[in-house]
Amino acid sequence: MENSKHYSRVVVKIGSSTLTHSTGHINIRRVEELVKVLSDVKNSGCELIVVSSGAVAVGVGKLGLKRPCDMPTKQAAASVGQCELMYLYDKLFAQYNHTVSQVLLTRDEVEIPKRNEHIVNTMRRLLELGVIPIVNENDTVSVEEIEFGDNDTLSAIVSSIVGADLLILMSDIDGLYDKDPHKYPDAKRIYEVNAITDEIRALAGSAGSSLGTGGMITKIAAAQIAMQNHTDMVIINGERPQNLYDVMEKKAIGTWFVRKG
Ligand code: GLU
Secondary structure (H helix, E strand, O other): OOOOOOOOEEEEEEOHHHHEOOOOOEOHHHHHHHHHHHHHHHHOOOEEEEEEOOHHHHHHHHHOOOOOOOHHHHHHHHHHHHHHHHHHHHHHHHHOOOOEEEEEEOHHHHHOHHHHHHHHHHHHHHHHOOOEEEEEEOOOOOOHHHOOOOHHHHHHHHHHHHOOOEEEEEEOOOOOEOOOOOOOOOOOEOOEEOOOOHHHHHHHOOOEOOOOOOEHHHHHHHHHHHHHOOOEEEEEEOOOOOHHHHHHOOOOOOEEEOOOO
16 A cells, blocks of 8 residues: 555554454453553544444353344443443553544434434544544344444444545455455455456455454445545454554555555
8 A cells, every 4th residue: 555645543443353252251351452552542642433333242252142132132241331431441442541432323323414413513522532432233132224234334434524644444354355264265365456346346245253243345435435435445354453553654554545646
């Protein structure tokens, strides 16, 4: 990825599979490393907004529930898990002297003009105050008509709300491949995409993880929204939080989505 752009306002989306073990319990080492690297990126002068999944996964783990859950159980689990997540983020970021805030959204906040204006203003003020907003869908009140459905889409919308210059999707895959890497060992990672074509959409297939709701299709949809708003996007594996340093240095890691012209 070659360009001389320096990113100054970055949205980082962290998927459930990055935050939790397959048991649904928090992956403590991973989250600690992640918060350390994010704090360092923020210290380097970059404004950060985190879109964190994991409310449902953590809540299900903490309550000892089995999946799949019915809607009220899922919403109750999100209510428990969101609390646990924010407790952890608050505690860990505080170690590096950073203040976090919780922002829970539904489509109404984005699509109803008056509410959209409020959320734009609030986010702007939070960033001016040096806060790291931690955003999630308000799963406890979200029903079909007002839900985003997945945090890939939500993170692209948040990027447009805050006018981010980069969106980083931390997932359980290394990026977009020219064929399904689970089926074909010779599949090759695509390093850079400059336009969302039918061919790219077809490559996305329907691969997803069992913990979150997003798959490659929702990531490509997020890339489309981001590129329309002149926000660069990159998909990287969240397994190694240090990867974020490589992203900030624009190294050839993951798959970059950069609109040309
Ligand atoms: N909002 C959901 C949660 O916090 C996750 C949605 C997603 O993973 O895309 O559990």
